[in-house]
Amino acid sequence: GENVEQHPSTLSVQEGDSAVIKCTYSDSASNYFPWYKQELGKRPQLIIDIRSNVGEKKDQRIAVTLNKTAKHFSLHITETQPEDSAVYFCAASREDSSYKLIFGSGTRLLVRP
Amino acid sequence: DGGITQSPKYLFRKEGQNVTLSCEQNLNHDAMYWYRQDPGQGLRLIYYSQIVNDFQKGDIAEGYSVSREKKESFPLTVTSAQKNPTAFYLCASSTRQGVNGELFFGEGSRLTVL
Numbered sequence: 001g002e003n004v005e006q007h008p009s010t011l012s013v014q015e016g017d018s019a020v021i022k023c024t025y026s027d028s029a030s031n032y033f034p035w036y037k038q039e040l041g042k043r044p045q046l047i048i049d050i051r052s053n054v055g056e057k058k059d060q061r062i063a064v065t066l067n068k069t070a071k072h073f074s075l076h077i078t079e080t081q082p083e084d085s086a087v088y089f090c091a092a093s094r095e096d097s098s099y100k101l102i103f104g105s106g107t108r109l110l111v112r113p
Numbered sequence: 114d115g116g117i118t119q120s121p122k123y124l125f126r127k128e129g130q131n132v133t134l135s136c137e138q139n140l141n142h143d144a145m146y147w148y149r150q151d152p153g154q155g156l157r158l159i160y161y162s163q164i165v166n167d168f169q170k171g172d173i174a175e176g177y178s179v180s181r182e183k184k185e186s187f188p189l190t191v192t193s194a195q196k197n198p199t200a201f202y203l204c205a206s207s208t209r210q211g212v213n214g215e216l217f218f219g220e221g222s223r224l225t226v227l
């Protein structure tokens with residue numbers, strides 16, 4: 001089955017700097033890769049996702065890149081702000097198992113003002 | 114106000130007791146899920162349901178049971194057979210049956226076994 005590894009487990013950056021979170025997956029048939037953000041005490045929410053037919057996707061200050069050959073994908077946050085502080089989860093799933101998202105272990109991002 | 118409602122938010126249970134966590138959604142979503150969240154382990158799938166009266170085991174179903182008698186409701190029972198039930202439980206739903214789609218989460222239920 002699919003296994004998703006996420007690094008780092010914690011990340012501390014200065015406000016205005018960039019943050020990068022990396023995930024690797026094991027199932028080469030996986031083709032959907034979402035990222036969820038969970039602020040302290042709140043529910044996880046989808047912030048961006050990418051499908052395997054594209055290599056990069058951007059939405060304002062966040063971007064996700066996908067390298068299918070190496071089986072890894074990354075979340076990039078530029079110009080970080082204190083409100084970006086949260087736990088971020090990557091996930092992966094296959095088209096024929098769309099209900100079985102496999103999540104990474106999470107990255108706790110702290111943006112220092 | 115549309116969304117997913119989980120109750121209770123906090124629950125304490127004695128060892129050997131079963132407990133049921135409620136999950137209700139008014140988003141008209143077909144699929145519903147239960148995840149368990151432990152520190153440093155991300156979200157692990159317990160059960161999911163694609164349609165009413167049908168559900169499948171996830172990766173960590175042992176010691177849990179569910180039912181899906183109504184589209185809006187997907188309660189989770191944590192039985193006494195679950196060896197380590199203390200955790201944070203998240204319910205979710207999605208609309209795109211058969212296609213990868215966004216998960217909408219509830220606010221979670223924190224279960225503590227005393």
